[in-house]
Amino acid sequence: MKPENHDEEEIRAALKRAFAEPDTELRRDLWPAMLQRLETSALSVPWYDWALASCVAAALIFFPRIVLFLAYHL
Amino acid sequence: MNQHPYLRAYMAGIVFPSAFMLVVLTVFCIVRFGLKEPAPIEQIIVFPMAILPNAFGAWNMLFLKLHEHWRVPIGLHGAALPLFLGPIGATFAIAVGFLRITERGLQYFGIFTIPYWYLPLAPFLAIAAYYLIWKYIVGSLNKLLGIPC
Numbered sequence: 001m002k003p004e005n006h007d008e009e010e011i012r013a014a015l016k017r018a019f020a021e022p023d024t025e026l027r028r029d030l031w032p033a034m035l036q037r038l039e040t041s042a043l044s045v046p047w048y049d050w051a052l053a054s055c056v057a058a059a060l061i062f063f064p065r066i067v068l069f070l071a072y073h074l
Numbered sequence: 075m076n077q078h079p080y081l082r083a084y085m086a087g088i089v090f091p092s093a094f095m096l097v098v099l100t101v102f103c104i105v106r107f108g109l110k111e112p113a114p115i116e117q118i119i120v121f122p123m124a125i126l127p128n129a130f131g132a133w134n135m136l137f138l139k140l141h142e143h144w145r146v147p148i149g150l151h152g153a154a155l156p157l158f159l160g161p162i163g164a165t166f167a168i169a170v171g172f173l174r175i176t177e178r179g180l181q182y183f184g185i186f187t188i189p190y191w192y193l194p195l196a197p198f199l200a201i202a203a204y205y206l207i208w209k210y211i212v213g214s215l216n217k218l219l220g221i222p223c
């Protein structure tokens with residue numbers, strides 16, 4: 001065995017001793033947790049917010065000139 | 075993620091008005107240069123573009139500060155912003171001559187006139203729109219950046 005190969009083997013062995021084998025296996029199925037997170041993060045809009053949004057939209061449709069007023073001041 | 079909370083609050087606050095103002099500016103440009111309407115874009119757009127994003131950012135920073143002592147819902151906090159922005163905008167417009175008070179109503183830039191009977195309606199609309207914007211858009215951006223709300 002060449003000396004440089006010997007060194008490489010020693011380094012490899014030292015690294016293996018220093019760093020433990022990584023745990024690459026999943027301990028549990030992550031998909032149910034993902035589904036639960038998706039369900040909880042779904043936006044739920046209460047009825048009064050829908051009513052408020054409808055009133056704003058109706059006012060802007062029936063009084064279009066107020067859009068200019070609001071666009072400038074807000 | 076726990077570092078610089080006020081900077082994150084400012085950044086979360088300015089996202090919506092910055093993006094929205096681009097849409098408004100695009101519409102103004104189409105009206106001005108596409109349809110050849112004599113609208114003085116640079117005069118109209120200066121107040122909203124200069125003030126609005128910074129006001130949203132600063133108001134969100136204030137929300138974060140107040141949240142430590144007083145847990146007011148973010149929608150209500152945002153709904154209070156037009157109570158400050160409206161009078162500031164009117165003062166600015168009157169001071170630089172963009173807004174004139176005439177017999178028929180408020181005349182902006184000598185182009186469009188808002189009848190006086192619109193004035194009682196406008197604050198309610200502004201408060202409702204800001205409530206929804208802050209509750210659903212700024213609130214979700216705050217959550218995304220780890221700001222409590």
